[in-house]
Amino acid sequence: MTEDEIAAVQESWALVLPISDAAMQIFYDRLFALDPDIGTLFAGKDMGVQRQQLARALDAVVSQLHQPQALSLPLQRLGARHATYGVREDGFSTVGAALLFTLEQGLADSWTGSVAQSWRSAWDMIRTQVLIGFREQQAA
Numbered sequence: 689m690t691e692d693e694i695a696a697v698q699e700s701w702a703l704v705l706p707i708s709d710a711a712m713q714i715f716y717d718r719l720f721a722l723d724p725d726i727g728t729l730f731a732g733k734d735m736g737v738q739r740q741q742l743a744r745a746l747d748a749v750v751s752q753l754h755q756p757q758a759l760s761l762p763l764q765r766l767g768a769r770h771a772t773y774g775v776r777e778d779g780f781s782t783v784g785a786a787l788l789f790t791l792e793q794g795l796a797d798s799w800t801g802s803v804a805q806s807w808r809s810a811w812d813m814i815r816t817q818v819l820i821g822f823r824e825q826q827a828a
């Protein structure tokens with residue numbers, strides 16, 4: 689990611705953070721609407737806990753975008769855990785779409801073309817690392 693992209697992601701995330709629980713609610717609603725089968729993976733889960741875990745994970749990633757090498761291992765481990773949750777690889781595109789939708793909704797007028805492009809770039813990095821761990825675990 690470029691310096692400008694990192695700045696755009698960090699500055700826009702700072703606007704979402706105070707409303708992160710509502711934002712994560714939008715995320716899961718969108719995710720389950722896009723693919724009801726993904727919803728069944730969360731059956732019986734405490735969604736309040738899930739919203740908090742996802743917001744914390746995103747916050748940790750966003751705050752470390754300047755040190756991508758420090759993010760690789762934790763993201764690969766996260767991906768490896770997902771291989772044990774019944775997740776299918778095509779679910780990652782759905783999650784990406786739900787995340788971008790959430791940010792667009794949450795940021796409203798602050799969702800500019802360059803902010804959108806910067807988040808796509810962050811998502812590419814996240815997805816790439818998570819999928820490395822996911823595939824390794826699946827092959828194991």
Ligand code: HEM
Pocket residue numbers: 726729730733741742745766769770773775776779780781783814815818
């Ligand atoms: C790169 C994108 C993703 C991120 C950042 C992410 C983040 C997280 C986090 C932080 C947790 C909490 C548990 C843990 O840390 O292992 C979690 C749990 C979970 N995620 Fe994801 N996730 C991603 C992609 C996906 C996808 C694609 C699916 C399904 C299609 C999914 C389904 C689940 C489920 C079902 C759980 C609950 C697991 C359990 O408690 O049994 N996630 N996710």
